[in-house]
Amino acid sequence: MAKYNIKLVKSLNGRNDKHIATAYSLGLKKIGDETTQPDNPQTRGKIAQIGYLLSVTEEE
Secondary structure, three states, X not given: OOEEXXXXXXXXXXXXXXXXXXXXHOOOOOOXXXXXXXXXXXXXXXXXXXXXXXXXXXXX
């Protein structure tokens, strides 16, 4: 199953509260934090919402 490597590359300061909550739900709290998430509709939706803050790579 495919997975995403997600890294927070921009600050959460001054961002919309919902976007901050989305980042926290992915396990990202500060710049440089990385996480691996499964490829499913929930993860894709979170990436779509805050993609401008993230660096996303797909692993197989």
